[in-house]
Every structure is written in structure tokens, then in C-alpha cells.
Amino acid sequence: MKCLVKEINEEIPCRNKQIQLLTNLLGKDGCQLPSSIFVYGHSGTGKTLVTLAVLKRLGIITSHVSCIEFYTQRVMYQAILNQLSGTVLSHSNDYTSYASCDNIGDFVKLLREIGHNNGNARMAIVLECSERLRDCDANILPLFCRLQELTQDTNIVVIFISALPFDKFRSSTGYMDPIIVYFPQYSKDDVVEILLQHKPMKYSEEFYRNYVSLVLSVFYQATKDVPELKHQVELNFPAYCEPIEKGLAEECDIRHLWRNIEPQLRKAMNLVYLREVSSGQYERMQQLTEGHAPDSTHANVTLSAKMELPFYSKFLLIAGYLASYNPARTDRRFFMKHHGKQRKTQAMIKAKERSSNQLVGPKPFPLDRLLAIFYSIIDDSVTPTANIFSQVSTLVSLRLMTQVGGDDQLDAPKYKCVVPLDFIRTIARMVDFDIIRYMYDYS
Structure with a gap:
């Protein structure tokens, strides 16, 4: 045995x-x-x-x-x-x-x-x-x-x-x-060990371990699903090795390799769980759309065009995206009329440059915060009814938002919005809402 x-x-x-x-x-x-x-x-x-x-x-x-x-x-x-x-x-x-x-x-x-x-x-x-x-x-x-x-x-x-x-x-x-x-969720170290099983023979284990850790630092906050992480690791590895293949960098030059792969990781982050095509088709689309504006990505436009949501569901999704990517401390500044002026210090500007929320991924938020933002951005006077709460559940079932925790009745549920920026900008244009104006990364 x-x-x-x-x-x-x-x-x-x-x-x-x-x-x-x-x-x-x-x-x-x-x-x-x-x-x-x-x-x-x-x-x-x-x-x-x-x-x-x-x-x-x-x-x-x-x-x-x-x-x-x-x-x-x-x-x-x-x-x-x-x-x-x-x-x-x-x-x-x-x-x-x-x-x-x-x-x-x-x-x-x-x-x-x-x-x-x-x-x-x-x-x-x-x-x-x-x-x-x-x-x-x-x-x-x-x-x-x-x-x-x-x-x-x-x-x-x-x-x-x-x-x-x-x-x-x-x-x-x-x-x-x-x-x-x-079966508990894998820890980050467990995921690294699992992904190391698929190491290419051409490269050393230390080099591949560094690459896997780098990819997990980007995607692990957005998803802990091992098949999805394995797909992203295999999909982006050729781009990571491209400078080495061309003789422009060594295996130990991690900084150079990171600069080369960062744009591709940013694009891939927008399509976690939302790919409509195979990996080969996705790579060809990346080559075709290289150099174009982010909102011209074919997959996101196609997906948002196919998916017709109710009017309030669109605003709930927008509110969920803002709650996922904006720090909670900025809600007063973005969604209240008389919030007072805030001076931008040099330290705040540098901190904002160091950590881009679009690259780090969505953060969980409570339901109360989602509804507060929703009632702030919608023009109509909406009564909080069971219909509004059911539309939140619908967005979760469509995997546009995911529920984090909340199995215990004493623990309030938290959510994350997992749609990319291109998708949410298309949804915002449908309801004539300027989402960029309310985003911390672009303010």
C-alpha cells in the first residue's frame, strides 16, 4: 500500500x-x-x-x-x-x-x-x-x-x-x-511545485522556478485555479525566453526578461477565464493587435457584444469593477460631491507608479461597498429590492464576478470583478458612463 x-x-x-x-x-x-x-x-x-x-x-x-x-x-x-x-x-x-x-x-x-x-x-x-x-x-x-x-x-x-x-x-x-x-486550496509554494513538473528540458530548474514565481506574482491574486495558472505559465513562456533565444540576455538577467514580458502579461491578465479562443488563436490575435489601442482587442469586444445584460446589471458590474480596482480609501473622493480637496504628495505619486492595480489584479470587496458605489453612479432613484440582489447573483453565475468566502452565515460575502478593462469600457459606453474618470489608476 x-x-x-x-x-x-x-x-x-x-x-x-x-x-x-x-x-x-x-x-x-x-x-x-x-x-x-x-x-x-x-x-x-x-x-x-x-x-x-x-x-x-x-x-x-x-x-x-x-x-x-x-x-x-x-x-x-x-x-x-x-x-x-x-x-x-x-x-x-x-x-x-x-x-x-x-x-x-x-x-x-x-x-x-x-x-x-x-x-x-x-x-x-x-x-x-x-x-x-x-x-x-x-x-x-x-x-x-x-x-x-x-x-x-x-x-x-x-x-x-x-x-x-x-x-x-x-x-x-x-x-x-x-x-x-x-481538499484545501493549494498554497503558493504548492502551485510552484506542481508547475515545475512541466519544466522544459532546455532550461535549468532555477530559471524556470524564477519564471513561475514571476507569473504567479501577477496572476495569483486573480485566480488560484491550477489549470488556469498552468495555461498562463505555458502560454507566456516563449515570450519570456525570447531575449535569451536572440542572444540579447542571459538566464540570470531577470530584470531584462521582466521588461520584455510585462506587456504580454498585462494583456493576458485581461483574459483570465474570459478566453473565447484556443491558445494558438490567442497568440495570433496578440500579434495582429500589437500596437493597437487596448479597447480594440477582438476577444473582449466580441464577448461584450454577444452578452446583453439588463440595465441595472451593467451598472452593478461597473460598480464591482470600481470596487475591485480602486482602493477603499478613495471612495469618498470619487463618489461624494463634497469630499474636500486632496493634495497629491510626491510619495503618493511614486507609490501609485510602483503598484498598478490593473497588473496586480482585482481585490475583494464587501456587498455593502458594491451597493454604495452602485447607488452613487446611477442617476435613477433605485429602491434596494430583491431584484437588485438577484442580479448580483446572476453576475456571479455568469462568472463576471466571483464570490470570495461567505459560506458561513456569520461571515458577510465578498466579491471580485474578474472582467478586463476593455470589456468594462464597452459596457460603460453602452450606458454612457465615463468609467475612466472614476478609476484610481487614471486619475
Whole structure:
């Protein structure tokens, strides 16, 4: 078992505790599996990767399905049965499923049949994005939690993978609580170690480590999602190495390399989570738009043109952007009529030049500050109703804003606006609002 854990750790670093726990829970070949396991944590923390790797190494027959894909329970049941039975839909079998399954009773009966046909081998059902089960019938969650009990002699485990804690899954129907496994977010050092696995052979580890740390210093405040950070590191590495390839700098000349890559990082920062094209197309677009004004970026204009938001949602998004990139101490100066005059000292000017908020990334802000800015910049007299709050939730679901914390009822939620400047300027022009006038970086 120790050799197995070591092998998985070499393949998936920085998840030793979770790998050890899942391996101990699932046990060796022939051991009885637990009824259900609930794996949760933020996106990009390796939940699915670790779970499937452990199941594969232990030789457990696995059905891996995403709850987002299934619009009816019948489709989900049949997908699970097909994977566990080894049925592959193809032209040779006329795209016929293992069996027709319309209800829970048939599903349990067919699972027992598959288990008997497999010689009572150990089986697992992995339900990704399992928070979607809350929108299904009330008996679905208890069914999967007690599936081993219902199938009697079948050695099967159900593994829920979710971004939400299990407290959000409470149901009125009785069920057994699953074993809970938590995947915390990676620390900055963990992210560096993970990204170092993809180091090019041509360069030294110290050089690549310096580059990764430099990229994280820009993007880590905006996103902690490892796949997104990995994409940005790989995408911008050729531009970082360009002076070395041309013989204009050495590997140790970090300052020269930083000056060369800073403009590209600034452009890439505007497209975190908002890319509409592949990396190759993005690089070609960067070459075509080089030397043009920032608001001529094709992807941002296309995205804002496609997305039609309600009138108040546009002002809420503008208010969120201002709250993310303006320091809180400047709200009085920008949004109050009689704020008094403020003298700019030399120290303030130099401090502003040292840290550009556009490059550092958005900062979290409380909901109260967002609404205060919203009511200040909108001309109409708007009553704070449930409609306004629901539009904030809509912006979060569209990933134009992200919620930071707030799972605890005693902790007020905080948000960050993740859209780029080009996008927000297009939105501001739609409502005839001069956003540059209210931005700290341009004042």
C-alpha cells in the first residue's frame, strides 16, 4: 500500500494526505468498500484527478459521470450501467444501452446483476458536480448514499465530488452521512511545485522556478485555479525566453526578461477565464493587435457584444469593477460631491507608479461597498429590492464576478470583478458612463 501511495504522490504532488486517506478508506483488493464518500473543495484542487487515480491503481471498476450532463434521471442511470458493465455504444450494437432503466427499482436490480456478472468485483460510482443532485427528486441523494445497502451483496461505493460542503446537501429524507474528505486550496509554494513538473528540458530548474514565481506574482491574486495558472505559465513562456533565444540576455538577467514580458502579461491578465479562443488563436490575435489601442482587442469586444445584460446589471458590474480596482480609501473622493480637496504628495505619486492595480489584479470587496458605489453612479432613484440582489447573483453565475468566502452565515460575502478593462469600457459606453474618470489608476 505504501508503494501505491508513493507512486500516486509522484504523479500528483502536494496531495499526500488526501491520497493516503482515500487509499485507506478504499482498502486493498477484496476489502469491503464504504457506502459513500463525499469529496469537496474549490475548483482546481485535484479532487477528481486524485480520486480517479486512486481508483485506477486499486483496480476498482469505475463509472465516472458528471451530473451537469444529465437532464433526466433515466439518462444518468443508463450511463452508469453502461460504464460499469463495459457497454460501449457503437454502430455494431446499434447504439443500444446495457438495459433500459426508468426508475430506482430497476437501477438497483440491474446493479446487482452487473455485480454478479463481474464476480462480485469492487465497483465505484463517481458523481462529479454532485451539487446538481439537489435539484433532482428528494430521494436521489438518499438512494446513492445507501446504494450499497439497497444492492445487498454488491460491493459498491458512491463517491460524490462537489465544490460545496455537505452541509448544503441536507435533505428531509433520512440517509446515511457519507465519509467526508476535504481538499484545501493549494498554497503558493504548492502551485510552484506542481508547475515545475512541466519544466522544459532546455532550461535549468532555477530559471524556470524564477519564471513561475514571476507569473504567479501577477496572476495569483486573480485566480488560484491550477489549470488556469498552468495555461498562463505555458502560454507566456516563449515570450519570456525570447531575449535569451536572440542572444540579447542571459538566464540570470531577470530584470531584462521582466521588461520584455510585462506587456504580454498585462494583456493576458485581461483574459483570465474570459478566453473565447484556443491558445494558438490567442497568440495570433496578440500579434495582429500589437500596437493597437487596448479597447480594440477582438476577444473582449466580441464577448461584450454577444452578452446583453439588463440595465441595472451593467451598472452593478461597473460598480464591482470600481470596487475591485480602486482602493477603499478613495471612495469618498470619487463618489461624494463634497469630499474636500486632496493634495497629491510626491510619495503618493511614486507609490501609485510602483503598484498598478490593473497588473496586480482585482481585490475583494464587501456587498455593502458594491451597493454604495452602485447607488452613487446611477442617476435613477433605485429602491434596494430583491431584484437588485438577484442580479448580483446572476453576475456571479455568469462568472463576471466571483464570490470570495461567505459560506458561513456569520461571515458577510465578498466579491471580485474578474472582467478586463476593455470589456468594462464597452459596457460603460453602452450606458454612457465615463468609467475612466472614476478609476484610481487614471486619475
